Amino acid sequence: MGLARYPGDQFLTNVVRIFSETLIPQQMANSLVVAVGDALVTCVLSFISAYALVFFPVRWGSVVFALIPATIMLPLDIRVITTYQVASNVLSPINALLDITGVNGLIAQVFGAPVMLEWSVLNTHFGLIAPLVAHGTGTFLFRQFFLVLPRDLVKAARMDGAGPIRFLFDILLPLSRPSFAALFVLTFLGGWTQYLWPLVASSTPNMQTAVVGLARLAPDTEGVMPDFPLIMAGAVVVSIIPLVMIAVLQRYLVRGLVLSEK
Amino acid sequence: MNAIDTAIREAASAIMLDKVSKSYDGTTEVIPPLDAELRAGEFTVVLGPSGCGKSTLMQMIAGPERVSGGTISFGTRQVQDLEPKQRGCAMVFQNYALYPHMSVFDNIAYSLKVAGMPKPERVERVEAVAKMLGLFDLLARKPGQLSGGQRQRVAIGRAIVREPGVLLFDEPLSNLDAQLRHDMRMELAELHRRIGATTVFVTHDRVEAMTLADRILILNKGRIEQF
Numbered sequence: 001m002g003l004a005r006y007p008g009d010q011f012l013t014n015v016v017r018i019f020s021e022t023l024i025p026q027q028m029a030n031s032l033v034v035a036v037g038d039a040l041v042t043c044v045l046s047f048i049s050a051y052a053l054v055f056f057p058v059r060w061g062s063v064v065f066a067l068i069p070a071t072i073m074l075p076l077d078i079r080v081i082t083t084y085q086v087a088s089n090v091l092s093p094i095n096a097l098l099d100i101t102g103v104n105g106l107i108a109q110v111f112g113a114p115v116m117l118e119w120s121v122l123n124t125h126f127g128l129i130a131p132l133v134a135h136g137t138g139t140f141l142f143r144q145f146f147l148v149l150p151r152d153l154v155k156a157a158r159m160d161g162a163g164p165i166r167f168l169f170d171i172l173l174p175l176s177r178p179s180f181a182a183l184f185v186l187t188f189l190g191g192w193t194q195y196l197w198p199l200v201a202s203s204t205p206n207m208q209t210a211v212v213g214l215a216r217l218a219p220d221t222e223g224v225m226p227d228f229p230l231i232m233a234g235a236v237v238v239s240i241i242p243l244v245m246i247a248v249l250q251r252y253l254v255r256g257l258v259l260s261e262k
Numbered sequence: 263m264n265a266i267d268t269a270i271r272e273a274a275s276a277i278m279l280d281k282v283s284k285s286y287d288g289t290t291e292v293i294p295p296l297d298a299e300l301r302a303g304e305f306t307v308v309l310g311p312s313g314c315g316k317s318t319l320m321q322m323i324a325g326p327e328r329v330s331g332g333t334i335s336f337g338t339r340q341v342q343d344l345e346p347k348q349r350g351c352a353m354v355f356q357n358y359a360l361y362p363h364m365s366v367f368d369n370i371a372y373s374l375k376v377a378g379m380p381k382p383e384r385v386e387r388v389e390a391v392a393k394m395l396g397l398f399d400l401l402a403r404k405p406g407q408l409s410g411g412q413r414q415r416v417a418i419g420r421a422i423v424r425e426p427g428v429l430l431f432d433e434p435l436s437n438l439d440a441q442l443r444h445d446m447r448m449e450l451a452e453l454h455r456r457i458g459a460t461t462v463f464v465t466h467d468r469v470e471a472m473t474l475a476d477r478i479l480i481l482n483k484g485r486i487e488q489f
């Protein structure tokens with residue numbers, strides 16, 4: 001029979017089952033929180049870091065900038081174990097520092113027990129988002145955009161009396177709108193389709209993202225036939241939001257990535 | 263003569279350069295120590311080949327570049343350590359450097375807005391300048407919708423709206439075609455006659471220098487050859 005061109009007559013039934021029998025709706029809400037949070041925070045951080053690197057004489061600026069590609073060359077998938085260790089106790093570096101410097105030894109002598117700070121962000125939205133945000137692509141994007149802006153624009157703004165903050169809000173931000181939109185869409189899609197990190201960082205189904213939830217619809221036990229109609233209907237539902245996103249913002253996506261505004 | 267002309271004429275001051283020097287990298291001097299006095303209200307043209315330090319000199323007078331040594335005074339005020347906005351001078355850049363996302367009105371009004379001038383006063387000032395430069399019907403347009411000559415005039419409007427006593431032009435006509443260049447030259451001469459600001463005009467075009475200048479300063483490799 002080959003590939004089916006159109007959904008069969010059970011498609012709607014299966015979509016209804018996705019909403020009534022599975023956790024996919026709630027997991028899509030998680031995905032939305034993760035993707036939007038990731039995209040927003042990435043946009044803001046990238047914009048600010050590129051602003052500092054391009055427009056201010058930052059000491060060691062070129063070293064800082066050279067470190068940024070490292071976040072791209074070492075993606076989260078490679079450092080997932082270390083990231084998991086940190087996420088399971090965000091304060092562990094402080095504990096290690098106290099141990100190494102011997103401060104903990106003193107504390108143990110005085111109070112009877114060493115300090116063991118603990119703060120786990122596993123299985124929280126924050127824990128799902130934060131590691132995704134540490135990524136340099138956006139900084140690159142904004143840096144390139146800032147570098148092609150006419151230098152005289154900066155000088156003209158200074159002649160007009162605008163300080164760094166006014167320049168940022170009145171001139172740089174409005175001019176960067178297409179870049180923001182492009183970065184937002186790209187990061188949103190990246191966040192929505194993340195698989196490995198949400199899989200290890202969320203331990204309960206109600207914290208999992210839609211993509212993880214979708215994979216979980218196929219039973220692990222051997223010899224059990226997966227409910228493919230249900231899974232396929234789920235795949236369609238889960239794809240709708242990113243598709244809508246691209247449809248609405250693709251105009252900006254192209255404009256922001258070609259970097260030249262006429 | 264309207265209020266803006268009068269205000270500018272009163273603010274016009276002499277520019278004194280005393281051993282002004284500039285080096286970007288600390289070793290090569292783009293401008294070796296240089297002395298000059300540009301008289302109040304005069305139209306001085308700085309003439310020199312490309313790369314001789316004309317823009318550098320202008321930007322040190324205007325403020326965006328700091329001097330490496332020496333002092334710059336407007337009248338009796340030493341300004342070399344002041345921020346551009348505190349110096350009371352304005353500059354028209356070679357490529358205009360208009361804000362592409364703002365309307366002509368907002369481009370001209372921006373410095374007044376930053377200075378915190380109330381809206382009604384701002385509108386009045388911008389409209390007066392726009393009338394003077396023949397931009398009144400274009401106030402709602404964006405720079406992208408203007409011709410080269412009109413952009414040029416917006417850049418001039420943006421400079422004079424603050425009523426600066428010192429007006430600096432960095433090769434403002436080099437992007438225009440021959441006819442427009444000729445027309446703008448006439449307009450600039452007329453503008454200078456009307457507002458009387460101390461004007462420094464940079465060019466590498468001799469004809470332009472001859473037609474516009476009260477005095478010509480010839481710069482070569484950062485040194486004054488003739489003044």
Ligand SMILES: Nc1ncnc2c1ncn2[C@@H]1O[C@H](COP(=O)(O)OP(=O)(O)O)[C@@H](O)[C@H]1O
Nearest residue numbers: 286287292310311312313314315316317318319
């Ligand atoms: N921001 C800068 N950093 C380093 N060198 C510069 C900078 N701006 C100009 N220069 C150098 O200073 C010299 C004079 O430049 P400029 O003042 O722009 O010349 P002009 O405007 O007369 O063509 C040139 O050799 C140029 O390379």
Ligand SMILES: [Mg+2]
Nearest residue numbers: 316317318433
């Ligand atoms: Mg120049």
